Amino acid sequence: MRAALSLVMLLALPSAAAAADRPGVLATIGMIGDLAAGVAGECAAVSTLMGPGVDPHLYRATPADVRAMDRADLVLYLGLGLEGQLAEVLGRFAARKPVVAVGAALPQDELAAGDGVDPHVWMDPGLWRQTLPALAGALTGLTPDCAGPIAANAERIGAELDALDRWVADSIGALPEPARVLVTAHDAFGYYGRAYGLRLVAIQGLSTESEASVADIAGTARLVAEAGVPAVFVESTINPRTIQAMIAAARDLGHDLAVGGSLYSDAMGAEGTAEGTYIGMIHANTRAIVTALGGMPAPLPAELAGWAAHWGVTE
Numbered sequence: 001m002r003a004a005l006s007l008v009m010l011l012a013l014p015s016a017a018a019a020a021d022r023p024g025v026l027a028t029i030g031m032i033g034d035l036a037a038g039v040a041g042e043c044a045a046v047s048t049l050m051g052p053g054v055d056p057h058l059y060r061a062t063p064a065d066v067r068a069m070d071r072a073d074l075v076l077y078l079g080l081g082l083e084g085q086l087a088e089v090l091g092r093f094a095a096r097k098p099v100v101a102v103g104a105a106l107p108q109d110e111l112a113a114g115d116g117v118d119p120h121v122w123m124d125p126g127l128w129r130q131t132l133p134a135l136a137g138a139l140t141g142l143t144p145d146c147a148g149p150i151a152a153n154a155e156r157i158g159a160e161l162d163a164l165d166r167w168v169a170d171s172i173g174a175l176p177e178p179a180r181v182l183v184t185a186h187d188a189f190g191y192y193g194r195a196y197g198l199r200l201v202a203i204q205g206l207s208t209e210s211e212a213s214v215a216d217i218a219g220t221a222r223l224v225a226e227a228g229v230p231a232v233f234v235e236s237t238i239n240p241r242t243i244q245a246m247i248a249a250a251r252d253l254g255h256d257l258a259v260g261g262s263l264y265s266d267a268m269g270a271e272g273t274a275e276g277t278y279i280g281m282i283h284a285n286t287r288a289i290v291t292a293l294g295g296m297p298a299p300l301p302a303e304l305a306g307w308a309a310h311w312g313v314t315e
């Protein structure tokens, strides 16, 4: 038994050694992990702490997470109060290795304030692309030999995100002005609304740490019924009960409210799907919003042709 075990360990050694050649990067949320993996290319192995459907506002580190942070050579997180429950663990590792708050690199005057700073900065691709220099800088610090490829990758991704930004603007901009209303469970879409001229109605506040009250739900239902908003959206990381309660409240007021599909708010979709990428997350959200509000998404720009072909996305 003991001999068999050590043989397995010996056989496992070569691939483990190959993986260990590259520095390890750990990102808290998928939106950072996806960008970091693209910028790093072959120069670092990037993994992500929180998977699809995980709510970063409430997330607490597991013992396995602490071990993963311990192993990583670089830890990337957003900051801006998003990973509230991780602050202590992140602080503990910051004394021993680079622990970089990507959100701190964003221009302060472009951050939206409400009850504190709105952390959902990835919702505006034009703002999110401004994290690329910080990501490239942190990764270059980790692998100085890779400075060339890292800079080239960052530039390519920047061009893709610029094109994504223009595509969303064209798609939302084609909706008639009164239809540009987005009703969601919590206020994750403030930056999206600001960037693309959508009026935002959120039942809950910026964070999911408190439940929406009956008064919140009734107030939103009244507003939506009066404005004749056709659809309301559910979010992948939020309990759909809040939205269901609002649809019922709107029905009591004589207004039929459709569910405009599921939006990715605080996490990307499943790994191995188009929605499991940052571009795919914004693309899927925009397509769902534009379609439910009675419009048609704009044709995809040439810069996104590679992404679309890779994932089999045709519109």
Ligand SMILES: [Zn+2]
Residues within 6 Å of the ligand: 057, 120, 186, 187, 188, 206, 207, 208, 265, 266
């Ligand atoms: Zn959120």
